[in-house]
Amino acid sequence: MKILTIDDQQLILLSVEKRLTDLGYEVKTANSGTAGIAAIDTFDPDMVIVDINMPDLTGIEVIQHIRMVRKLEIPILVMSGNTNEKIILESYNLGIDDYMKKPVSLDEMEARINRILGNNFVQHYTETNVDTKIIGQYGVGVVIPCYNEGNRLSSALFQDFIDKNVGYHLCFVNDGSTDHTLEVLEKLRKGNKASISIVNCEKNGGKAEAVRQGIHYLSQQNDFDFIGYLDADLSTDFRDFDDLVKTIGNSDFKIVSGSRITRMGANIAKESARKIISKTINLIIQSILGMPFKDTQCGAKVMDKEIASLMFKNKFRTKWLFDVEIFMRMRKHYGKKNAKNMICEQPLKRWIHADGSKLSMKDSIKIIGQLGQIALHYK
Template structure:
């Protein structure tokens, strides 16, 4: 069994059976032997787990499948996958990516190449440019920009897009960034930036992270974030802001997972 990979990509999955692009995953696995894919089934109620097992059986040595017995939310699902990959494999870079491949596996791999001895975190950004294809529904774009502006002000960082679901980290950061449970099920990206600020300070953080404009991003139907969360989001943001004034407020909660 191969335990050495250049990159591990964690893919959280909740009721994704109809949206998983099986052939794209299989082709990527075939053409990128240096990459480990880690699928984490977040207590799906459809046949997501069955589809994921099909992908794993295609090349078991390159796929880690984790089955959570309850729906714990994207934040905890990503955290579980990142920590399992870090513990089980020798891997230099770890990333997470949305299961619908709004950002492609290939682009995530390309972004991972930005990680170096001086860059410890690289993340995709949905910045529309002449040479890019960024397709977002108008209402999502407008809501997203409002949220992004508030997040940037809370962080006091000039970040355009904290919420893009493609982020890559050097393995040396994993323990400090992911050892503690996140406060919010959906805004954990914001918490990651807060944790990076705690580690490096705002001034130094600018020198060890890179925000990479995506070449392509395709909006998909059936978002897993309920529209009603837009109203709860503000409460989460306030809670996060208060919590990270004192980083000792974080709490570790154990849960049951099945590793295959």
């Protein structure tokens, strides 16, 4: 039996194709509504799986073509992050067989296909090879800057995350490392080329430029709704980052920034001296911004793809304070009032200071002078 899968996110297409192929189906993928409609004629599928939100033709238009133009009665399964009740009802009124809301596991997808097509054909997975991958609601690119991280980069944690989450793409930026960081990254990417990319900078340019290069790379791709960045030491872990993604996906915010402000119920640990300096710097930053954000320097942020491309278009003036510059650029471009409404500062549930931080206490003192430069430049 043949299944046509239509989705504009390549990461999702690859994972669905592999799962269905392993089950014994003949599979064809299309990364747009237009390509999907063309494939219906050439592939003659026994079932169509289609996303709703696509940039050219929507899933609704594809369904209309199948049911009203071609008058085909083949099963249609919608798999989409669109949870609008009107869209769901319209899909059923047009004659779809089922509607799966992302996030959804590949196991659930298989079960729904089995229900529609029958169980006789499918080669079921055994308990020892069950696939626990989750197809996310959004396409998310994550930049992870790396400088001499060879000895502390937790490859197992990154591997485990991409093994379980479809829709995330990790872009590691090797910032001119002098150790074996690049070798570690290349080993991690082996077998994960669809989910991991590496931007290799020959010279060390600092965290600001490393993140900018990564975001510039991801901005050229079509797979992502949101782009963010995360520290290589995973002081903010993936659970909290995923919470940031959920917040921006279910709101009108353009940037959601993690906050390490200590609060009841959160596991926030810092060195005592570092904590005092951080508080002092944060007070200065709030004064410069004129906006009530308490932890601009948290290394976990996610933003709308277009905003990311705009805010990271030009080089930053500082190597470490680019987070402050992002907020200043937002204020300058959109105005103070609008910028405040476009940015959400979300407390993290956990954050642990990792040993081996590249930012020394001496660097922290230099930051105060650099903040003065930022204030003058963006005045």
